[in-house]
Amino acid sequence: MPAKLTGRPLIEVRQLKHIYRSGGEALKGIALTIDAGEMIAVVGRNGAGKTTLTKHFNGLLRPTTGTVLLDGQDTAKLPVAQLARTVGYVFQNPDHQIFHERLFDEIAFGPRNLGLRGDELTTRVDSALKAVDLTDYRDRDPGELSRGQRKRAALASVLAMETAVIILDEPTSGQDYQESEQIMAILQELNRRGHTIIFITHDMELVQEHACRVLLIDDGKLVIDSPPRELFRQEQALTSAGLRLPPTAELEQRLAAFGIHSDAGTVEALAASIARRSSQITARDSFKENCSGGAAACQ
Amino acid sequence: MPSITIENLTFSYPDCSSPALYEVNLTIEAGEFIVITGATGAGKSTLLRCINGVIPHFQPGTLQGNVWLDRATPSGRVPVARVSAPQLARFIGSVFDDPEGQIVSPIVEEEIAFGLENTGVDPAQMDDRIAKALADCGISHLRHRATSSLSGGQKQRVAIAAVLALAPKILVLDEPTSELDPDGTEAVLKVLFELNKNHGITIIIAEQKVTLLAPLCDRLVLLEKGRIALQGPPRKVFMHPYIFAKLGVELPAPARLAHALVQAGVLPPLDSPDAPPIPLTVEEAFTLSRQLL
Ligand SMILES: Nc1ncnc2c1ncn2[C@@H]1O[C@H](COP(=O)(O)OP(=O)(O)OP(=O)(O)O)[C@@H](O)[C@H]1O
Ligand SMILES: Nc1ncnc2c1ncn2[C@@H]1O[C@H](COP(=O)(O)OP(=O)(O)O)[C@@H](O)[C@H]1O
Ligand SMILES: [Mg+2]
Ligand SMILES: [Mg+2]
Numbered sequence: 001m002p003a004k005l006t007g008r009p010l011i012e013v014r015q016l017k018h019i020y021r022s023g024g025e026a027l028k029g030i031a032l033t034i035d036a037g038e039m040i041a042v043v044g045r046n047g048a049g050k051t052t053l054t055k056h057f058n059g060l061l062r063p064t065t066g067t068v069l070l071d072g073q074d075t076a077k078l079p080v081a082q083l084a085r086t087v088g089y090v091f092q093n094p095d096h097q098i099f100h101e102r103l104f105d106e107i108a109f110g111p112r113n114l115g116l117r118g119d120e121l122t123t124r125v126d127s128a129l130k131a132v133d134l135t136d137y138r139d140r141d142p143g144e145l146s147r148g149q150r151k152r153a154a155l156a157s158v159l160a161m162e163t164a165v166i167i168l169d170e171p172t173s174g175q176d177y178q179e180s181e182q183i184m185a186i187l188q189e190l191n192r193r194g195h196t197i198i199f200i201t202h203d204m205e206l207v208q209e210h211a212c213r214v215l216l217i218d219d220g221k222l223v224i225d226s227p228p229r230e231l232f233r234q235e236q237a238l239t240s241a242g243l244r245l246p247p248t249a250e251l252e253q254r255l256a257a258f259g260i261h262s263d264a265g266t267v268e269a270l271a272a273s274i275a276r277r278s279s280q281i282t283a284r285d286s287f288k289e290n291c292s293g294g295a296a297a298c299q
Numbered sequence: 300m301p302s303i304t305i306e307n308l309t310f311s312y313p314d315c316s317s318p319a320l321y322e323v324n325l326t327i328e329a330g331e332f333i334v335i336t337g338a339t340g341a342g343k344s345t346l347l348r349c350i351n352g353v354i355p356h357f358q359p360g361t362l363q364g365n366v367w368l369d370r371a372t373p374s375g376r377v378p379v380a381r382v383s384a385p386q387l388a389r390f391i392g393s394v395f396d397d398p399e400g401q402i403v404s405p406i407v408e409e410e411i412a413f414g415l416e417n418t419g420v421d422p423a424q425m426d427d428r429i430a431k432a433l434a435d436c437g438i439s440h441l442r443h444r445a446t447s448s449l450s451g452g453q454k455q456r457v458a459i460a461a462v463l464a465l466a467p468k469i470l471v472l473d474e475p476t477s478e479l480d481p482d483g484t485e486a487v488l489k490v491l492f493e494l495n496k497n498h499g500i501t502i503i504i505a506e507q508k509v510t511l512l513a514p515l516c517d518r519l520v521l522l523e524k525g526r527i528a529l530q531g532p533p534r535k536v537f538m539h540p541y542i543f544a545k546l547g548v549e550l551p552a553p554a555r556l557a558h559a560l561v562q563a564g565v566l567p568p569l570d571s572p573d574a575p576p577i578p579l580t581v582e583e584a585f586t587l588s589r590q591l592l
Contacts, residue, residue, distance in 0.1 A: 020448060022448045023448045044480070045483070046455075046456065046479060047449075047452065047453050048480075051451070095399075146339060146340065146344070147397055169451075173478055174396070174507075175339065175507070176337075177507065177547050177548055179547075202452075202480050202484075242480045242482035242483070243480065244482070248552050251552070251553075251581055251585060254585050258592050260588070260592075267559050268559045271556060271562065271565075274565060274592065275563035277592055278591045
């Protein structure tokens, strides 16, 4: 369900502050807009305010002051049920959102609330389970799954809602390499179909490969809002916000002074560039250029 | 200080058709820094649970073979299964893969003190131990906060600090950095490395991402469906990119660069005598690249 082409931003955050009763000011005045169809990474140190910020996008938290507009409507005035139909949220801790004793029922809970029944419901649930590779566990108790599997179950329950916006709080933590790739592939595919994807992560390689825009949050403020490559050029800002360059980007930057360039951001492209350069130096035939892949999503 | 000998260890969870660990043999020397990796479900957590005694003391299932703690008692080696859980807790500290579930106290400071009190630490020393553990994990400012009000990564730091404060001889950590920011990950790994180098603490850590651990550890163990598929020092293990690919474990970027340079024809095969050692850090990968230019 691609969002309407209204010309106005899908999400608009104005001077948002959030004060927890027992934790002080977690958001200190954030302003930003998000358009339909974007794929955005939210990064920042532990306790920066990433979870707090994104929970405002679907009404899980309400602003202390300021406003959050969803498709032009003030989220403070929208019922949670209505928000949940537009914005899905996968929690950082899956155990905060898993309540049923049978996985199928867990995934079916949301779609059932949307009014789905019978075959339509079953199909929706089964395809969500298939997408996250949990078909074999369909009738099992989610409590018996490993933490990584429970996290994918939580993702499936949001996928089954087919909401226009999907927010994922650290979707790949506890997943292995292949599972992470698989999850990101699902998100990219949803994004291609018009869904707006917002994911929180500490994995800078994931940001490099999959986000078109990255929001850096520090101490409750939005510090940088830029494409990943630009963020990675500001190493100082990155490290002072508790983050690090991904290893390939760091290598690439250090080798740039020696005429090495890898636009694809992969080690293979770096190696090819090193090979070309070294053959130029030794005045031999140059190697064929072989760059591919990389942040393909951002064309 | 005890070492650990795992002999023909097979373990099945109740009602599971295939064992989670199958005929695992592994010796861990006192003072070693070992990293266990492998895809999810490969058996990393199960292996750690067999070492720290969660299996069989708390987790039911069928266990064959033995996990021996050597020199844990004056009488020589004993199986983990025959050491009581409280006694094990005196020298094995564990961080579980669900940090939130591990936290039992309402206030951060109490969470750190809880374990210290249980192991009979001199009250005069407590304050220093608590302050040091909090500082090591970068959470001194959270000392008086309610644990329930912390962010995910802050909770994980508390769980780690609580175990570090106990100063156990063996540290068993199950994906302890899964929700830590890069700064916090670096800080925690640095503390572990120092405990290992300066105090001979044995470190056994399960992780999906081995890039940051490779330069710190003595040995990497790759699990595949409950069996050891490959093990050795990181530079040796990284010679086998196909095994990493097959097991679904990411080969760290510095090592990947070395293999890509071989592919590109500017380095000899990495197992040939004139090949350079596989780089483990960005620094080493940079130096290697520089030498080719
Ligand atoms: N329920 C709560 N009550 C009080 N304070 C809270 C609560 N949840 C979070 N905080 C505090 O608000 C700040 C921001 O927390 P938030 O969970 O948004 O951080 P985060 O960026 O998601 O961090 P992490 O990377 O560790 O998940 C932190 O200082 C945290 O301790
Ligand atoms: N508490 C449990 N009950 C039943 N099966 C389990 C339990 N914990 C793990 N398993 C199963 O044991 C195998 C190994 O899992 P685990 O040790 O958690 O692997 P890893 O930590 O490498 O992801 C998997 O097939 C998993 O489903
Ligand atoms: Mg968070
Ligand atoms: Mg595990």
